[in-house]
Amino acid sequence: MNRKILKIGIMPKPKFQAYTMAIAKGEYKPKHNEPKIWFASMKTLAQVLSDENQALLEIIDKTQPNSIDELAETTGKKSNPLFQSLKTMERYGIVELVKTSKTIRPIVKATDFQIECGLYLGLAN
Numbered sequence: 001m002n003r004k005i006l007k008i009g010i011m012p013k014p015k016f017q018a019y020t021m022a023i024a025k026g027e028y029k030p031k032h033n034e035p036k037i038w039f040a041s042m043k044t045l046a047q048v049l050s051d052e053n054q055a056l057l058e059i060i061d062k063t064q065p066n067s068i069d070e071l072a073e074t075t076g077k078k079s080n081p082l083f084q085s086l087k088t089m090e091r092y093g094i095v096e097l098v099k100t101s102k103t104i105r106p107i108v109k110a111t112d113f114q115i116e117c118g119l120y121l122g123l124a125n
Helices: 013-024 042-048 051-063 068-075 079-091
Strands: 005-010 037-039 095-099 104-108 112-116
Touching: 005 042, 037 042, 051 068, 051 079, 051 104, 068 079, 068 104, 079 095
Parallel strands: 005 037, 005 112
Antiparallel strands: 095 104
C-alpha cells in the first residue's frame, strides 16, 4: 500500500480569514511545509476524520471500489449517507470522487495525517 500523507492545520475562522487576506494581498507567502488543508477547530477535524470515516478510507484504499454503490455493498451502508460522508472528505482533499458516465468512483487521496495546531500557527500575532 502506498502511504499518502496530508498535512492539516487547525486555525480558528477569524485568524484563518486574516491569514488568507494577507496571502491575497501579498503580505504573506505560505512556507512550502505549511498545511494546505485547514480546519476551523479540532471538533470539525474530529468529525471529518472520525473513526468511522477512517475505517471507510481504509476500505476504499484496500478494495478500490468502482462505484459508491459497490462501496455501499462492501460496507453494508446506504449509498446516500455514504456519498455525503465522501463529499465532506472530498472538500478537504482526503478523497476524490471521479465521475464517469454512470457512476462515481471514490479514490483515497490521503491515508495518513499530520496535524499542526497551536496558538501562533500561521501569521504572527
